[in-house]
Amino acid sequence: MLKNNIQDALNAQISLEASSSATYLSMATWCDRQGLSGCAAFFYAQSDEERMHMLKIVHYINDMDGLAIIPPVDKPASEFESIQIIFKMVYEQEKHVTDSINRLMTLSQEGHDHATTVFLQWYVGEQREEEALVREILDKIRLIGDGSQSLYYIDKELERINKVRAAAEAAGADAGAEAKA
Ligand code: OFO
Numbered sequence: 001m002l003k004n005n006i007q008d009a010l011n012a013q014i015s016l017e018a019s020s021s022a023t024y025l026s027m028a029t030w031c032d033r034q035g036l037s038g039c040a041a042f043f044y045a046q047s048d049e050e051r052m053h054m055l056k057i058v059h060y061i062n063d064m065d066g067l068a069i070i071p072p073v074d075k076p077a078s079e080f081e082s083i084q085i086i087f088k089m090v091y092e093q094e095k096h097v098t099d100s101i102n103r104l105m106t107l108s109q110e111g112h113d114h115a116t117t118v119f120l121q122w123y124v125g126e127q128r129e130e131e132a133l134v135r136e137i138l139d140k141i142r143l144i145g146d147g148s149q150s151l152y153y154i155d156k157e158l159e160r161i162n163k164v165r166a167a168a169e170a171a172g173a174d175a176g177a178e179a180k181a
Contacts, residue, residue: 002066006113009104014057015071016100020093021050026076027086036151038159039083045162053126060119083154084141091134098127137161 002010028043061068080086101123108116137158144153 002061002064003111003113006108006111006116007061007066009107010057010061011069013100013104014054014068016097017050017054017057018071018073020097021047021054022073023076023093024050026078027080030078030080031083036083036155038155038162041162042158064115083151087134087137087141091138094127094130094134098131101127
């Protein structure tokens with residue numbers, strides 16, 4: 001059974017993940033319109049991931065016999081100044097999510113809610129990876145610079161990152177299937 005304050009905080013996190021999913025979907029469609037197919041693919045996948053993060057919390061609350069609340073989602077921005085600015089926004093968004101997960105973790109530890117603490121550990125690792133990835137992308141964008149071909153090279157870089165992530169996920173899925181066999 002979840003304590004009320006923990007359940008409320010988990011429901012707030014559901015809302016944050018849903019909002020991240022919608023924001024990344026909007027960024028994906030903007031990239032599509034600009035012909036940035038590598039960036040668009042990155043954000044479509046990212047939007048799916050955020051929905052999965054949301055769903056994990058919904059299932060967790062249900063497993064704990066609590067009440068998961070599916071939130072309304074604010075309309076995300078549909079226009080953006082540039083792909084460079086989009087990735088800066090993403091970094092700020094991910095840091096905000098990390099802060100929220102850290103606060104939730106503190107709440108569960110202070111409430112001696114060991115099940116929730118263990119559940120949240122996955123999110124702590126996920127946020128560390130996501131922040132590191134976005135920092136890597138921002139570093140590459142800085143190195144590519146503002147030359148006339150910069151959008152082309154940024155998009156190529158995102159295509160490369162998409163392939164690496166897809167291969168890592170496939171390897172993880174194989175490892176999972178082996179572990180089950
Ligand atoms: Fe939900 O992982 Fe980042 O935001």
